[in-house]
Amino acid sequence: MNWIPEYNFILASKSPRRQELLKSLGIVFQMKTKDVDENYPPELSPDQIPGYLAEKKAKAFANELNNNDLLITADTIVVLNRKVLEKPDDYDHAYKMLSALSGKMHEVITGVCLSSTKKSVVFSSLTNVQFKKLSEVEIDYYIRNYKPFDKAGAYGIQEWIGTIGISHIEGSFYNVMGLPLQKLYEEIQKF
Template identity: 65%
Template sequence: MNWFPKYNFILASKSPRRQHLLKSLEIDFQVIVKEVKEDFPADLPKEEIPVYLALLKAQPFRNQLKPDDLLITADTIVWHRGKVLGKPSGENEAKKMLSELSGSEHEVISGVCLTSVDKQKTFYSVSNVQFKKLSNDEIDYYISSFKPFDKAGAYGIQEWIGCIGIKHIEGSFYNIMGLPVQKLYEEILQF
């Protein structure tokens, strides 16, 4: 059964995790990505950062959408001790990030933007994640085996590090993976 209005869905994301999660909603979609520089104003509140970035990713499509298109853009940040942990530039930065997250709690915030020819809607989802105290060997093994350089905060909860390191989560597991699919489902139905 198709629960959604008749849209031509476009996902503007290279993320294999977002693509997998959108498929899990049984949505037929195409992937089209336009590169944008992911900068944001330094004074934005933490919840507005991924929403701002999702809006930024939608901008290049604004004059190219057809009447039946529904564009989905998203961004996810890790917020820890008052700052954003983005994607690590390499092994050293990944190790630094995971060492900071070790034994503490952080927030994962995803912002999503739905865009059609005549309207645009944004929303966000917040999940809290608590890591156990990770050993240096665990961090080194994860980085060398899983190369988490395309992931905010240098980790994927669905990978080995999530299995052995996550003590507690509050909120959407899928949000931590990069797309709050339950909230997205509701927002599409109301769009």
């Protein structure tokens, strides 16, 4: 007997981390991607942004879903002092972000949208992450060797910087990687 409902699962994400995480739930899925503009209304609070963007990504596929499809879209942001840290543009931008995160607690919020031809459900998960005080050498080493330019907040928790730099988390580790697996499991069961 299998826990997985009889859907044709589609993950709409280019993120190799999300693909790896979804596989770890035992779900067989196909990949579909589209370039979706990730702008959001400025009046949204940080905790609303990931859900808004996940739903926006799902709407791009609305006319392409078949009856048994279950589309999964997601977006993850890093928030420090109510300010959203996007993906860094270059080395200097990544260095500024990691310096700002150094020695501080920040939030990582992932919004997920589950969509079928009949309905859509949006949920999000928040994890508090504490970095130790990072040295200039540690920040430089990480950026040069791991090139975190595709990651919100300029870091991946599963990489070297997470191993040596994160002293404490409250919430889902997998949420920081890009998919809150336990919550996703429950929402798929309810869907």
